[in-house]
Amino acid sequence: MKLDILAFGAHPDDVExxxxxxxxxxxxxxxxxxxxxxxxxxxxxxxxxxxxxxxxAIAGEILGVSIRENLGFADGxxxxxxxxxxxIIKMIRKYQPEIVLCNAIDDRHIDHPKGSQLVSDACFLSxxxxxxxxxxxxxxxxxxxxxxYHYIQWKNIEPDFxxxxxxxxxxxxxxxxxxxxxFFDPKSNxxxxxxxxxxxxxxxxxxAKDLGRLIGVDFAExxxxxxxxxxxxxxxxx
Ligand SMILES: [Zn+2]
Numbered sequence: 001m002k003l004d005i006l007a008f009g010a011h012p013d014d015v016e017x018x019x020x021x022x023x024x025x026x027x028x029x030x031x032x033x034x035x036x037x038x039x040x041x042x043x044x045x046x047x048x049x050x051x052x053x054x055x056x057a058i059a060g061e062i063l064g065v066s067i068r069e070n071l072g073f074a075d076g077x078x079x080x081x082x083x084x085x086x087x088i089i090k091m092i093r094k095y096q097p098e099i100v101l102c103n104a105i106d107d108r109h110i111d112h113p114k115g116s117q118l119v120s121d122a123c124f125l126s127x128x129x130x131x132x133x134x135x136x137x138x139x140x141x142x143x144x145x146x147x148x149y150h151y152i153q154w155k156n157i158e159p160d161f162x163x164x165x166x167x168x169x170x171x172x173x174x175x176x177x178x179x180x181x182x183f184f185d186p187k188s189n190x191x192x193x194x195x196x197x198x199x200x201x202x203x204x205x206x207x208a209k210d211l212g213r214l215i216g217v218d219f220a221e222x223x224x225x226x227x228x229x230x231x232x233x234x235x236x237x238x
Pocket of ligand 1: 010011014109111112
């Protein structure tokens with residue numbers, strides 16, 4: 001199945017927090033979007049890998065993604081090496097996305113910049129003919145996505161461009177809240193973490209509002225781009 005956009009996240013919930021509204025908007029406009037999580041988030045202070053599997057499935061349904069896979073890499077300890085790059089190359093060649101979305105280039109959690117660079121490197125390597133991969137016994141064709149964009153997570157990173165996601169924030173919040181073990185829950189008896197505070201949950205909306213304010217809309221999500229952002233003509237930037 002060919003996809004238009006493939007979004008990678010080091011942990012289930014990274015994609016939702018970083019770019020769920022953009023994904024929901026793309027899907028509403030007929031694009032086919034998939035999510036690949038690198039780990040099951042088994043080192044998360046709250047919840048368990050099994051619980052996060054269930055939450056990720058629900059979040060994916062809310063967004064309407066065509067596929068969601070989990071590569072089962074080791075949370076906290078996966079590396080940007082040949083073994084891990086090849087597993088990501090297999091996903092890129094399997095779904096042949098035009099655009100790849102991946103983790104923030106710099107962040108509080110060490111897996112985020114690591115996953116960001118790993119996916120970015122794999123996107124390049126996937127276009128090389130002499131890297132041979134097989135899926136289900138069938139040799140895959142080389143494939144390089146046209147663009148790799150990085151969403152923004154914990155740290156405030158200056159975006160290279162922002163997407164107007166007005167009208168899609170409810171879906172984003174619902175998909176994030178599907179991870180009920182991870183975020184603000186006054187009834188939870190589990191330990192507090194940086195992402196369980198009410199302020200963090202509120203920040204999902206106030207960051208989007210602030211980015212929206214800067215471009216004159218209600219809500220926006222920001223991205224950084226590895227390449228120059230090119231447009232067909234000046235009117236497309238209006
Ligand atoms: Zn994460």
